[in-house]
Amino acid sequence: MDSACPHEGGPLELGDIEELGSGRFVLTCPWHDFEFSLDDGTSSSGLQNQVYEVKVCEGKVYVQTQNALSRIPTKEDEIMPCGVHVTVENSKCSNSENTLSFWAAKILCTPDPEEKANLTHHIRDLWNTGQITEVGQVHPPAQPSRKSNLRIVEPGRIKRGKGGTLASRIALLHSLANIEQWAIDLSWDIIVRFASTELPSGDPLPLEFFSDFVKVADDEAKHYKMLQKRLTDLDSDFGLLPVHNGLWQSAADTSHSLLARLAIVHMVHEARGLDVHAQTLNRFAAQGDEESVKVLEVIYTDEITHVAAGLKWFTHICAEEERDPLSTFHELVPLYFKGYLKPPFNTEGRQKAGMTEEWYLPLVKPTH
Structure with a gap:
């Protein structure tokens, strides 16, 4: 079972296992007492946790999630004993699996962030070269998979400092790498979760929508690998510090509405990333960490295009639904985002994104 509670990322490995009778056991989250069946991960609260089936065959261990195997494809065809057939010979997969949604779910179920990033680059190539042509429909996982040794804490318990020491800069880079790991998943989740969305005309979402978010996912994967390399250069590594799952809460809250997802994740959270860029950049520049500055500049340039993609499709769908984009945005944000938007804003960066x-x-909170 995933070690992170799908509610707010509580550490399930610290929870208690209780017997309910008739051989039924549940694992209780130590943070908010949500219980999860050890048989299938269900909860009386309505939450769903990932449960993995493990099989051992000829000295090899195979792990099957609810949607797909958590592994990166190799150059050979492999028949897994659990019955999942993954074919990647000549960068192709079998017809039943040759859809963007299948691979999106597979990436979400890949716990190792390096593999997640590599598989993202691979699927980008297949999509861009026409080796994957169908979007398809696959039920997305309840939440993305994470490595079991990743320490997940509440967002307020993450200590980053202000970059005045090497340890503080490492903590800042580690935090950014965690954000990029989530950003990869958020990009694939919007693809697989809303793949069956129909416009009022009855038409599906344009293929351009999926191409745009494949590009966003690919950029986020690039960012993660750049940050991970920088951590390695500083004799650190991703996973050595605790992380939080705060970003996924917004994804869960907007899982029923594409407009809400675009508004909150891509037009509020990603735009906020533009706002804090200058301050973060200055903290590294003040310490002469030019290599980290170069990484942050690449991330910033790409993130402007990500905000633009969110805005583009938000306004497109509003037009299809004959809604006013501005008033719709102003209605949705207070519903799904806690509190007011806080200045200072990066007016120039936001302007470039449209x-x-x-x-x-x-x-913004009124001053009177």
């Missing part, structure tokens, strides 16, 4: 002040200034 997000003018009329989008966000009305959502």
